[in-house]
Amino acid sequence: MMYSVRDTIYIAYFHILRSIRTRTMLFLFIVYLLISGGTAWFGRAIIHEFEKQTADTLMVPQTETPGAMMEILRTQDNFHRMISSMVPDIELVEWALTLPVLTIFHYWISLFVLPFIVAIIGAEMIAPSIKDRSLRYELLRTGRLELVMGRFLGQSLLIGAGTLLACIAPLIVGNFFMVQQPLFETVWVLLSFVPKLFIWSLPFLAFGIALSMITQVTNLARILALASVSGSWILYAFLLYHEEQGDYPLLISVVSPFIPQYYGTALWSPSWDWILSGCILITMSIVYCMTGYPLFARRNL
Amino acid sequence: MRNALQVEGLNKRYTRAGPWVIQNFSCHVPYGSICGIIGPNGAGKTTLYSLISGFLRPNSGSINILGEGSFDPWKLRGKMGVLPQDAEIDGRHTCFDFLQYMAVLQGMSSQQAKRATNQALGAVNLLERAQDKVFNLSHGMRRRVATASALLGKPQLVLLDEPMAGLDPVQASSLRDVLLQFRGKGTLLVSSHNLSELERICDWLIIIENGQLVQQGTVKDIMKGETQVQWTISDHSVDICALISAKLPNHIFSYDKKQRILKQEAPSHNTLDSSSLVIGKILSDNNIAIQACHRGMTLESSVLEKL
Known part of the structure; x- marks a missing residue:
């Protein structure tokens, strides 16, 4: 057991080292920054548009740099409606309206986009090593489970670092390309989202790793990973729709707890209520990861 | 045993x-x-x-x-150490890092792993390339890194x-010496x-x-080193197999006329020394010169005979 944990940690360490050497970590960080930067810029553009409309309505000069009319926007119906459509629960709208606006965009887009990115990353964890048989060197010295868990742990840490780093983009956009954005409050809210986004990513990373274990064709693993994530969103939308309609209550109650999105809504909670859902998501990620393991454990390498 | x-x-x-x-x-x-x-x-x-x-x-x-x-x-x-035939080493690591990683996974501490890595790299003559990335090495050098991974520590x-x-040839000879050092x-x-x-x-x-x-x-068993002798002899016109078989009936003789090789298969290695005197005398009496004498077969001929 002690050796097992030691090997898992060392494999994770070496995975991070490999990611630094191969610049995959740099690539990951750039992707995260581009997405969060793009999201922040998109949010800024929307706010600017709202402000222009509001200025026209109030017959005052339009703002050149967005952000100055946030207090007025928060009282307006169309802005209210937009925020309502972003949060999963109507009771959260008032709370969401008090947050720095870019943090809402950042969180909302991240919740949707990150699963796709991390699933693709997960798909590259094992399959290429099966193909070139490089994992033979490791598997002579340690167990297959330790190899999988080590790489999962290593990649999770990289994703955690990427999620943290991604906070920089909305800060830069809010500070330098908008006005009257509260810096410290933005930092605090973004940091409070980091653990939530990190945990949210794990089941989807596990999806990718599980698929990476069952094929040695990396592209196939990537396609399957994307299909799985898309499928989970479609399934979630289907279940949500029929739940609202009151259809298939048994099916919904049986299937829903097995898809990560079911717990995603709890991650919006401003209190510590999300911790339980977070724990379930972590457990779920380990279970998902292990779905590919029985095949990998018996696989001829 | x-x-x-x-x-x-x-x-x-x-x-x-x-x-x-x-x-x-x-x-x-x-x-x-x-x-x-x-x-x-x-x-x-x-x-x-x-x-x-x-x-x-x-x-x-x-x-x-x-x-x-x-x-x-x-x-x-x-x-246990293994050099797989067709497994790639992740070329983006240095030789030292790759081997140290392997050594730690073998259960060594970080310090032990460093020592073992240096020893293994020294054994395959790659100490001066320790900090080179594996993909910068030639095929032969990569093979030596992989061999070093198999020799890490003290495998049984x-x-x-x-x-x-x-x-x-130089590296092959050097590796042969390394393998011979492993004996015992x-x-x-x-x-x-x-x-x-x-x-x-x-x-x-x-x-x-x-x-x-x-x-x-x-x-020795496979090359029949204990019981077989090959005599390369000069050209002659007598039925040499019949002549010698008459004197040594328990031995089996065959003669390859093209290569002028007389093959002797003795019933046991104890009889080889005494029979060689008899054969020498018969050849001498018939004015046949002994040009070479080789005990046992070469591994190649022995394997070819079996496959």
Whole structure:
């Protein structure tokens, strides 16, 4: 057991080292920054548009740099409606309206986009090593489970670092390309989202790793990973729709707890209520990861 | 004699309806020996290595490694080193980092791993390239890094699949010295198509063809070094086999007229010395000169005779 944990940690360490050497970590960080930067810029553009409309309505000069009319926007119906459509629960709208606006965009887009990115990353964890048989060197010295868990742990840490780093983009956009954005409050809210986004990513990373274990064709693993994530969103939308309609209550109650999105809504909670859902998501990620393991454990390498 | 490796009734095929790649294969390798595995392409050598190393699962049969049963990375941690034939090393690491990683996974502490890595790199003459990334090395050098990974620490059993492949003569000779140094410290299994190389380093041989054991035994047994003599003699017109057989009826003689080689197969090695005097006299009486005399067959001719 002690050796097992030691090997898992060392494999994770070496995975991070490999990611630094191969610049995959740099690539990951750039992707995260581009997405969060793009999201922040998109949010800024929307706010600017709202402000222009509001200025026209109030017959005052339009703002050149967005952000100055946030207090007025928060009282307006169309802005209210937009925020309502972003949060999963109507009771959260008032709370969401008090947050720095870019943090809402950042969180909302991240919740949707990150699963796709991390699933693709997960798909590259094992399959290429099966193909070139490089994992033979490791598997002579340690167990297959330790190899999988080590790489999962290593990649999770990289994703955690990427999620943290991604906070920089909305800060830069809010500070330098908008006005009257509260810096410290933005930092605090973004940091409070980091653990939530990190945990949210794990089941989807596990999806990718599980698929990476069952094929040695990396592209196939990537396609399957994307299909799985898309499928989970479609399934979630289907279940949500029929739940609202009151259809298939048994099916919904049986299937829903097995898809990560079911717990995603709890991650919006401003209190510590999300911790339980977070724990379930972590457990779920380990279970998902292990779905590919029985095949990998018996696989001829 | 204790065996480092005992294989019993091993069977392997890759697909349910496919041909048997290894079929009812049994062999053993004595502890402390340097064992050569010989066979033509597709004989099943690499599959056998992969089965022993746990990369492949047998359909049936048993493998006992160092008395610990079949391959288990935890039980054999640090006791077994393998050079797989066609596994790539992740080229983006330096030689040192890759080997140190392997050493730590073998259960060594960081300091022990550093020492073992330096020793292994020194053994394959790559110390000066320790900080080079693996993809910057030539094929032969990568092969040496992989060989170093198999020799890390103090393994009791090392499996090397074609270790000389891609090495220049100087490096091959250097690696041969490294392998010879291993004698007495552990057991070494080497597969190679270079039979003269195996003849020089091995003391135990396993011959495999079509996934089946053809023969196993000491090099002397397989090369018939105890009972066979080849005489290269001058041209002559007499029936030399008949003449000598008359004097030595228990021995079997054959004569290759083209190569002028007289082959003698003695019933036991005890009779070889006395028979050589008789043969020498008959040849001398018939004015036939002895140009060369070689005890046993070459490994190549011995293997060719069996395959």
